[in-house]
Structures are given as C-alpha cells and as structure tokens.
Amino acid sequence: MKSTNMLRRATLGALAAFATLASVGVAAADEITGAGSTFAQPIYTRWAEAYAGPSGDTLNYQGIGSGAGVTQVINRTVDFGATDVSVAPDRLAANQLMQFPTVIGAVVVSVNIPGVDGNNLKLTGSLIGDIYLGRVRMWNDHRIAALNPGVNLPALAIAPVYRADASGTTGIFTNYLSSVNLAFGTTTGAGTSVSWRAGIGAPGNAGVAGAIANTHGAIGYVEYAYVAENHMQAVQLQNRSGAWVRPTVEAFAAAAAQAPWGSSPNQDASMINTAGATSWPIVSATYVVVPTNPTDAGRARKMLQFFDWAWKNGQTQVDALHYISLPASVQNRARQRWCQVRAAGQAVWSGCH
Amino acid sequence: MASVAFENSRRFHLGESFFKTLLYLSASIVLITLAAILVILYVSGQNAFEHFGPQFLWLDQWDPVRDLYGAAAPVAGTLASSAIALLIAWPLGFGIAYFLTESCPRRLRTPLGIAVELLAAIPSIVYGMWGFFVLAPVMASNIEPWLTSTFGWLPVLPNEDNPMWFWFQGAPVGVGLLTSGVVLAIMILPFIAATTRDVLLTTPQLLKDGGYAMGATRWEVVTGVVIPAVRGSLFGAVFLGLGRALGETMAVTFVIGNANRMPDGFFAPTASIASIVANTFPEADVGSMKLAALFALGFILFVVSFFVLAFARLLLRQGRMAA
Numbered sequence: 001m002k003s004t005n006m007l008r009r010a011t012l013g014a015l016a017a018f019a020t021l022a023s024v025g026v027a028a029a030d031e032i033t034g035a036g037s038t039f040a041q042p043i044y045t046r047w048a049e050a051y052a053g054p055s056g057d058t059l060n061y062q063g064i065g066s067g068a069g070v071t072q073v074i075n076r077t078v079d080f081g082a083t084d085v086s087v088a089p090d091r092l093a094a095n096q097l098m099q100f101p102t103v104i105g106a107v108v109v110s111v112n113i114p115g116v117d118g119n120n121l122k123l124t125g126s127l128i129g130d131i132y133l134g135r136v137r138m139w140n141d142h143r144i145a146a147l148n149p150g151v152n153l154p155a156l157a158i159a160p161v162y163r164a165d166a167s168g169t170t171g172i173f174t175n176y177l178s179s180v181n182l183a184f185g186t187t188t189g190a191g192t193s194v195s196w197r198a199g200i201g202a203p204g205n206a207g208v209a210g211a212i213a214n215t216h217g218a219i220g221y222v223e224y225a226y227v228a229e230n231h232m233q234a235v236q237l238q239n240r241s242g243a244w245v246r247p248t249v250e251a252f253a254a255a256a257a258q259a260p261w262g263s264s265p266n267q268d269a270s271m272i273n274t275a276g277a278t279s280w281p282i283v284s285a286t287y288v289v290v291p292t293n294p295t296d297a298g299r300a301r302k303m304l305q306f307f308d309w310a311w312k313n314g315q316t317q318v319d320a321l322h323y324i325s326l327p328a329s330v331q332n333r334a335r336q337r338w339c340q341v342r343a344a345g346q347a348v349w350s351g352c353h
Numbered sequence: 354m355a356s357v358a359f360e361n362s363r364r365f366h367l368g369e370s371f372f373k374t375l376l377y378l379s380a381s382i383v384l385i386t387l388a389a390i391l392v393i394l395y396v397s398g399q400n401a402f403e404h405f406g407p408q409f410l411w412l413d414q415w416d417p418v419r420d421l422y423g424a425a426a427p428v429a430g431t432l433a434s435s436a437i438a439l440l441i442a443w444p445l446g447f448g449i450a451y452f453l454t455e456s457c458p459r460r461l462r463t464p465l466g467i468a469v470e471l472l473a474a475i476p477s478i479v480y481g482m483w484g485f486f487v488l489a490p491v492m493a494s495n496i497e498p499w500l501t502s503t504f505g506w507l508p509v510l511p512n513e514d515n516p517m518w519f520w521f522q523g524a525p526v527g528v529g530l531l532t533s534g535v536v537l538a539i540m541i542l543p544f545i546a547a548t549t550r551d552v553l554l555t556t557p558q559l560l561k562d563g564g565y566a567m568g569a570t571r572w573e574v575v576t577g578v579v580i581p582a583v584r585g586s587l588f589g590a591v592f593l594g595l596g597r598a599l600g601e602t603m604a605v606t607f608v609i610g611n612a613n614r615m616p617d618g619f620f621a622p623t624a625s626i627a628s629i630v631a632n633t634f635p636e637a638d639v640g641s642m643k644l645a646a647l648f649a650l651g652f653i654l655f656v657v658s659f660f661v662l663a664f665a666r667l668l669l670r671q672g673r674m675a676a
Binding site: 211 | 613
C-alpha cells in the first residue's frame with residue numbers, strides 16, 4: 001500500500017516536472033541578450049518593454065558596466081555589448097567586432113549638500129578635477145565659495161563618488177576632466193577604469209546615484225536619466241564658451257548638434273566640451289558592439305531588427321528619459337554598416353545586397 | 354547463521370570493496386579539487402608575480418590605465434577589516450556563549466540560541482544592503498563624529514606620505530574600513546558564539562564546582578578556571594570566524610568604499626581582495642595583466658585562508674585533547 005502511494009506521487013511529480021520543462025520550449029519568442037553600459041540601460045530597457053508587444057521578442061540586458069560588456073561580447077556570451085566609450089579599432093578587428101552608435105546621452109554632476117540647492121550650485125570642470133584629486137576637501141573651500149557668492153556653504157567634508165566597476169560613464173567623465181584639468185590628466189588620466197586619488201566607489205550608475213543620495217556632502221557623476229528619475233540635484237557647469245549651463249535637454253542637443261559624425265570610420269564622435277554658447281560640456285553617444293561572424297544568423301538579425309525598430313518607433317521613450325536621438329544620416333549609415341555582419345557567407349541584415 | 358554465510362560470501366566482499374573505493378574516491382575528489390584550484394590560481398596569476406616580482410605583495414598601486422598593480426591595498430584592507438571584526442565579535446561572542454551556558458534562564462536558552470544562529474542564516478548581500486542603507490548613515494552622522502571628538506588625538510607611526518596620520522580622523526562619509534569591520538563582526542558573531550558555546554560546554558563541571566566551592570565569584574571562575582581550561586579551543590573558534598571574515602565578498606563590497614588605496618585611518622575607504630575581484634573581474638580581458646593580478650590576489654587570499662583554517666583546526670584539536 002505504502003509503496004503504491006509513493007509510486008503514484010513520484011509519477012505525478014515527474015509528470016509535473018516534465019510538463020513545466022516542455023512548456024518552456026513551446027514559446028516561439030526569442031530572447032536577445034545584451035550586456036554592458038548602465039549609461040544606456042534606462043533607454044534600452046524602455047525600448048525593450050515597448051518592443052515586446054509588436055515583435056514578441058524580449059531583451060535580457062545586464063547593466064554590468066561598459067568594460068565588462070565589451071569583454072562579454074568578445075567572449076561571445078551575449079548577442080551585443082554596450083559601451084559608452086568607443087572601442088579601439090584594432091581591438092574591434094582582432095575580435096571580429098563591429099561598433100555602431102545607438103543614442104546620445106549626457107553625464108551630469110550630482111551633489112547632496114544639506115541646506116544647499118545643488119541645482120543652483122556652479123562648479124567648473126577644473127575645480128571638479130581638483131575635488132577628485134583630493135586637493136579640495138571641504139564644501140566651504142574658498143575656491144567653491146568664489147564661484148558661488150551668496151550661497152551658504154557648510155563646513156562639510158566633500159565625499160567624491162566614482163564608479164567601482166569599469167565604466168563608459170567614467171570614460172566620458174575622465175575624458176572631460178583630463179581636458180580641463182592638466183593635473184588630473186597626468187595623475188589619474190582617462191579611461192573606463194582609472195586609479196582615483198580620493199573618494200569612494202560604487203557599482204553601476206545606480207550605485208553611484210544611491211551613494212550620492214545616501215551620503216551627506218557627496219558629489220558624483222551619473223547619466224542624466226538617473227538624476228531626472230530620482231529627483232536628484234545636478235550642478236551647473238561652465239562650457240567652452242565660458243557660459244554657465246544647466247543640464248537640460250536643450251543644452252544636450254546643442255552639444256550633440258556639433259558632433260563630427262562625418263569623419264570617423266567607426267562612427268564614433270566626441271561631444272565633450274563642444275563649441276556653442278548653450279552646449280552642455282559632457283555629452284556622449286553610446287555604442288553597441290556586435291560580432292561580425294555570429295553563429296546564429298536568426299538571433300543576430302532579430303537583434304539588429306530591435307535597434308532598427310527602436311530608431312523608427314522609440315522617440316517617445318527617448319524623450320521621456322531625456323536622451324537625444326541620433327541624426328537620421330547617422331542611423332542610415334549604421335544600417336549600411338550592418339551588412340558587415342555575416343553568417344554562412346550571407347549578410348544577416350535584410351536590407352543588404 | 355545465514356548472515357555469517359553471507360558475510361563470507363564473495364558478493365559481500367565485492368560490495369564491501371566497491372563501497373570502500375567509492376568512499377576513497379569521494380575523499381580524493383575533494384583533495385584533487387583543492388589542489389587543482391591552488392594550481393590554477395597560481396598559474397593564472399603567474400604573469401603578475403613574474404612581472405612585478407615579490408614586490409607585488411607590498412606595492413600600493415592599482416592603476417588600470419598604466420597597467421600597474423600591487424596587492425598591498427587589498428591585502429591590508431582584508432586583514433584590517435577582519436581584525437576589526439574579530440576585536441568586536443570575539444568578546445561579544447564569548448559573552449553570548451557564556452550567558453547561554455551559565456546565566457541564562459532555562460526558558461530563554463533555546464530561543465536565544467536560535468536567534469543567534471539565525472544571524473548566520475541571513476544572506477551576506479542582505480548584510481551589505483543593511484550596512485549601506487542603515488549602518489553607514491548612522492556611522493556618518495553619529496558614531497564617527499563621536500569617535501573623532503573622543504579619540505581623534507590618537508596618532509599612528511608617521512610615514513613618508515603623511516607626516517602624521519590618525520586612527521580616528523578623516524571625513525566621516527559612513528562607508529569605510531570601520532563600517533566594514535562592524536558589518537563583518539555581526540556576520541561572524543554567530544560562528545564564534547556557537548563554537549564557543551560548544552567549547553564551554555566541554556569544560557569539566559568538576560573544575561567549575563571546585564572553583565565555586567573555594568568561594569570564587571562567577572567572574573573569577575570564568576577567568577581563572579574556564580578560560581585557561583579551554584584556551585586552545587577558544588582560539589580555534591576565533592580563527593574559524595576569521596576564516597569566514599577573510600573571504601566575505603558582497604557584504605564588504607557594499608560598505609568598504611571601493612577605493613583601491615591603503616587606508617589612512619579607520620574612516621577611510623579601502624578595498625579588500627574579495628571586493629576588488631568582485632568589482633573588477635567581469636571587465637578583465639583574457640590574457641591581460643589585470644586578470645593575472647586578480648588571480649594572484651585570489652591565490653594570496655587562498656593561501657592566507659588555508660593557513661588560518663589549518664591553524665584553527667590545530668588549536669581546536671589540541672584543546673579537545675587537553676580537556
């Protein structure tokens with residue numbers, strides 16, 4: 001009696017397990033996998049939510065930082081890697097990768113100073129570089145007070161926050177600081193992962209945003225969507241023309257309009273410290289890196305179709321998160337370059353010859 | 354009668370030797386895996402050891418732009434945060450264990466014991482989140498300023514970078530060496546308390562009764578009779594906790610501040626071996642010096658943890674044999 005009961009239970013259990021496993025294979029939808037930049041994570045996930053309806057395909061995107069994203073696509077563990085810093089052409093060639101830009105965003109500097117409205121605080125890029133070098137340690141330092149007359153700065157220690165992981169946002173920010181602060185350029189330098197002289201590290205754009213919100217006296221750099229969504233305060237910066245600019249979409253667009261798209265073969269363009277009286281000084285495109293020799297042509301095509309759809313139908317999401325769309329000419333050139341992605345001797349993208 | 358016949362039969366001997374082989378295989382798989390991990394860590398980190406030489410162990414640099422790496426900061430951070438954790442958790446753990454074995458009312462003994470053991474069941478990432486969102490602000494606004502005002506004058510040996518640096522001075526940002534030590538202390542507390550309780554229960558009752566009979570107070574019995582009797586095992590319990598603290602990753606990564614530099618004071622952010630590997634491993638390319646440096650750090654941590662645990666086992670065994 002006991003053994004028949006057990007046998008019955010075991011059979012039912014096995015059938016249930018088999019049914020669950022079998023149902024997984026029933027769904028025809030594909031899952032595109034991507035990893036990398038947390039700078040672009042907000043817009044990619046919003047686009048993916050909107051794309052799931054019309055196409056039935058989902059995107060599994062892991063925001064692990066630009067450096068790790070490129071490593072993962074080199075290791076072919078994901079369909080595409082996302083990075084905010086352009087990958088060197090020889091590294092792309094050596095690993096059979098192709099890079100194209102997807103959208104433009106801005107890096108802003110956020111502060112958390114009790115009793116001070118950070119949105120009205122003015123800091124020059126050179127001064128921020130000195131803060132991250134540990135040369136300016138208190139908020140009531142005379143150099144900060146000189147730029148902000150009338151603001152009651154407290155005697156509070158400055159806690160600079162940076163990215164603990166390899167980050168394209170760090171790459172953009174250190175590029176900017178190196179261009180405006182010579183000492184910063186020679187000691188810390190620019191790159192996705194640098195040796196910071198002062199401050200604390202947090203993982204991901206979300207981690208930096210959390211650390212700023214959690215620490216009195218903190219200053220940190222994040223992509224603008226994180227500041228907007230979390231209602232944080234972002235300081236005004238001085239652009240190349242000497243004007244004080246607030247971080248607004250208009251300022252980002254003014255900088256993006258100056259991008260030298262025509263001249264680069266890999267479609268990377270620097271929008272840091274661009275000319276223009278109203279330009280925001282820290283704007284950048286974010287890039288997607290894909291293998292030119294994918295093993296699964298269908299998956300590669302679905303991934304390119306996702307970005308094609310996002311460029312055609314994703315303007316609402318771009319506006320909601322305060323990113324800037326690429327110019328149509330750049331998007332068309334990217335589509336032409338997608339023909340480099342080939343599987344079994346044929347171009348994966350349907351618009352190729 | 355029939356069983357004796359069975360035991361002499363060939364089937365029994367075959368089954369017996371098969372079972373023995375299986376047991377030996379299982380044990381040797383563990384040993385082989387341990388040796389394999391050690392070898393792989395060393396071979397993968399060899400580039401870093403060869404390129405930087407033995408100085409790798411005490412070079413204070415971590416510069417990915419110029420590809421210069423050194424183990425001084427993560428090793429110092431690991432050892433310092435574990436030492437702080439031990440200093441806090443050891444007296445607390447001993448107190449809890451002594452209370453549970455001696456003074457605690459019988460009704461409370463089991464619930465309290467379970468509560469302490471539940472601390473061990475909390476996932477370490479939850480500790481990290483709690484440390485970052487709850488403990489760090491409390492440290493920044495209350496505890497660190499109080500420490501600065503009370504103990505800020507305590508100096509340490511001057512070195513060439515800082516003419517004088519102080520234990521308890523520095524910007525009170527909340528995350529840093531001290532906070533990570535406190536979080537680690539709470540994490541290793543249940544291990545120390547449970548092992549110490551087991552060790553205290555092995556104290557011969559005759560010795561304690563003798564002490565009480567001679568008119569010793571409870572405190573005198575603890576310090577004069579119990580601790581000397583189980584001293585070796587007590588150290589062993591402590592070293593077990595240390596072994597756990599050395600390898601702790603997620604809790605430490607959240608609260609240690611992730612600054613790959615030597616700390617200059619208790620409030621300074623620093624890094625531990627586990628936190629630097631957790632942050633940097635996903636982006637280290639195959640064949641790069643950064644990856645070799647990370648493997649070298651892993652090898653150093655493995656060796657240190659191995660010795661700590663071996664020493665703990667030795668002390669525990671000696672303690673039990675003496676008792």
